[in-house]
Ligand SMILES: Cc1cc2nc3c(=O)[nH]c(=O)nc-3n(C[C@H](O)[C@H](O)[C@H](O)COP(=O)(O)OP(=O)(O)OC[C@H]3O[C@@H](n4cnc5c(N)ncnc54)[C@H](O)[C@@H]3O)c2cc1C
């Protein structure tokens with residue numbers, strides 16, 4: 001028996017969510033009294049995994065896997081899970097993770113729980129807590145099958161250091177055929193994405209127009225944050241759709257969410273509620289967002305934000 | 321071209337979320353149910369294929385009789401016919417199995433679904449369906465064009481977009497971008513009248529044991545009051561974020 005984590009990487013480096021999934025995997029392995037096996041694809045230096053409790057690393061190297069196709073990766077996870085006799089398979093909530101985890105479940109005839117946010121509260125029946133209703137509630141789900149697949153929500157379990165000396169085994173999986181071909185990839189480099197970010201700075205209709213986003217971007221840059229926006233802002237074409245957050249946009253589960261000129265409508269809050277700390281800047285002291293926030297500033301974003309940027313720059317340089 | 325649009329029947333986005341029977345059941349009392357917002361984008365894209373490329377559009381839901389008004393709404397928007405698989409949609413794997421049965425017998429070229437249902441946020445049905453049927457699958461789809469037997473698809477990835485090509489049949493997990501918000505349709509009077517006469521076929525579910533069971537629900541603990549900081553004292557905000565919240 002074992003617990004298997006698929007540690008996703010990008011350009012040969014592990015994403016933070018992969019290390020979080022590894023930390024979580026260690027916890028589940030302890031609960032079940034078994035070992036943690038971590039699968040990596042095209043990562044040369046896997047030493048980062050040693051800090052989070054990995055006992056065995058299965059390393060796949062294959063140039064044909066440059067453009068991780070969900071089906072092919074899901075099948076590789078399936079092969080490794082069978083080989084390692086894995087009872088629980090843990091996959092992170094990256095864009096790829098959420099596409100391939102359900103496939104892994106089908107291949108293994110396993111029950112699948114997504115958006116899981118805590119270690120199993122019980123291992124028999126195997127019970128996990130999941131986000132539901134766009135974080136307006138939680139659901140305790142029992143997975144009934146012998147093999148279980150878990151999709152771990154981002155920033156829910158955190159990184160838990162647990163030094164180990166993992167052994168590494170090379171594995172050459174057989175690759176499924178796929179008639180999906182990548183024609184082109186258009187990726188902004190050097191910009192923090194909403195899904196990877198620890199801090200997100202978001203602007204709403206209160207910022208009046210696209211020409212005023214310079215200060216949002218500057219604030220984000222000072223904080224190493226990603227930029228986001230409310231739905232009307234992307235509907236109006238002020239910002240790209242990919243920045244729309246909320247119930248019908250991207251979910252945000254960062255450590256810090258800063259909302260500028262956003263009223264805090266129920267659909268907006270539904271998507272950002274699982275951020276740990278929320279700061280609101282709004283001219284209207286009655287804006288609903290203040291009820292959901294941790295820190296609030298009643299004020300004009302056009303005055304507050306530039307001041308905040310200056311002060312943060314000073315703070316950063318004195319804390320460097 | 322034959323298109324199947326998978327419709328999930330979910331509480332309206334403004335619904336109060338409450339539970340009954342010792343927090344084991346969702347309280348649907350007074351809740352208005354709607355077409356899952358992501359499925360609306362998929363359905364609208366399907367209407368475009370119908371109007372520009374002569375596609376026929378079937379909508380499907382796995383659910384009990386209470387979901388029929390939602391399917392009728394999809395017919396009023398312009399779908400040609402509807403199928404309801406008569407079963408409570410408890411577990412995503414179960415729903416995918418039911419959809420797979422219909423797809424196997426239906427010869428569809430494209431199956432459009434949403435990237436997730438806004439109730440349980442499972443995000444599992446379309447990719448499970450693809451795995452069961454071994455069909456091509458693209459998730460987080462923000463653009464779809466079809467010519468002859470092949471499709472060009474835009475997929476959102478972390479920090480950008482990927483353009484892909486795939487042969488039909490194809491399953492899509494769609495979201496905003498598949499069509500624009502302003503192009504979403506609301507049923508008009510004529511559509512509603514016509515929808516009454518369109519076929520809605522009820523089929524029985526195949527046996528499949530649920531792989532997961534919902535044991536209970538819980539609501540987030542009420543948060544403490546928001547700490548207010550004076551707009552002229554932003555140093556305090558920075559100090560709170562650094563020393564108290566420890567996020568910067
Ligand atoms: C089905 C459905 C799904 C939806 N999904 C989403 C979703 O996923 N995400 C989402 O965001 N919305 C969603 N919405 C829309 C949501 O209901 C709100 O309309 C939207 O969130 C409001 O955006 P906003 O706060 O930017 O704008 P407004 O509501 O217009 O708020 C602007 C705020 O800015 C403040 N303001 C004005 N000037 C200033 C200034 N100078 N400085 C500081 N503050 C200022 C105002 O006091 C006000 O509170 C959805 C709606 C529906 C019906």
Ligand SMILES: Nc1ncnc2c1ncn2[C@@H]1O[C@H](COP(=O)(O)O)[C@@H](O)[C@H]1O
Pocket residue numbers: 325326327328329356358359380381382383409412415432433434435436437438440441442443444445446
């Ligand atoms: N009961 C259902 N009947 C038909 N389609 C469904 C059902 N549940 C989910 N779907 C489809 O699958 C998508 C993802 O849903 P889910 O996996 O439940 O998050 C939805 O957007 C629908 O297109």
